[in-house]
Amino acid sequence: MKRPGNYAIVISAIAIVAITASLYGGQGGGETWFKGATIDAIEQNLAIALQTPSAGMQASASQVIRDLKSLLPDQEFPRLVIPLMAIVKDEGADVPARMVAALALHELQSSKGDFAIERVAQFTGNERMKHLCSWLTYQRLQKDAPASKAADLVVE
Numbered sequence: 001m002k003r004p005g006n007y008a009i010v011i012s013a014i015a016i017v018a019i020t021a022s023l024y025g026g027q028g029g030g031e032t033w034f035k036g037a038t039i040d041a042i043e044q045n046l047a048i049a050l051q052t053p054s055a056g057m058q059a060s061a062s063q064v065i066r067d068l069k070s071l072l073p074d075q076e077f078p079r080l081v082i083p084l085m086a087i088v089k090d091e092g093a094d095v096p097a098r099m100v101a102a103l104a105l106h107e108l109q110s111s112k113g114d115f116a117i118e119r120v121a122q123f124t125g126n127e128r129m130k131h132l133c134s135w136l137t138y139q140r141l142q143k144d145a146p147a148s149k150a151a152d153l154v155v156e
Contacts (some may be wrong), residue, residue, distance in 0.1 A: 007057070009045045012065070014064055042068070043079050050083035050101075055094030058087055062100040069107045077108055085116040088133075091125060094111070099132055106136045114140050 034042070046068075049061035057131055061144070087093055087101040105113040106131070121133035 007052075011049055014060070033057050039072070039075060041138065043077055046145055049084050050080065050087060056099040059094070059097040059100045062087070062097070062104040065104040066107055067099075069104070076110070078110070081108060081113050083108045085113060087121055088116055088129075093124055095128055098126075102132055102136060103128070106140070 046061050046065060049057050052058065062084065065077065065084070069075070069077070084101045084105040088098055088105055090098065102117055106117060117133045118137045118141075121137050122131055124130050124133070
């Protein structure tokens with residue numbers, strides 16, 4: 001049984017993001033885009049959208065997360081990591097939705113999410129997911145490599 005209230009919440013969250021981005025899109029980057037309560041509400045609504053059985057809703061919510069992360073790079077969105085991981089790891093889920101969820105999870109830069117992407121790259125039966133997750137893992141390792149080399153030099 002589908003709950004129509006969830007769709008209304010998700011559409012409201014997407015509308016809030018779209019309207020706010022269009023209103024503040026041309027202004028300077030030093031301003032605060034959202035207040036804490038608004039970010040919490042958006043994050044909660046996106047988590048609900050990621051848990052719906054609709055692949056289209058999951059993909060849309062994942063793309064909104066990517067857009068939000070580009071608007072708010074310092075925001076961590078911790079409540080979205082686990083629902084995104086569930087989509088990425090679900091072998092029965094729609095592959096395009098899994099791919100967008102993997103991209104969103106990668107952009108959140110959480111250690112749990114990066115580990116899940118690495119495991120999917122190793123163990124998935126889908127070649128497209130394996131290829132995407134392998135590249136995302138490679139990118140993360142490339143990004144982490146200079147920092148670890150610098151840390152090794154400082155320790156010695």
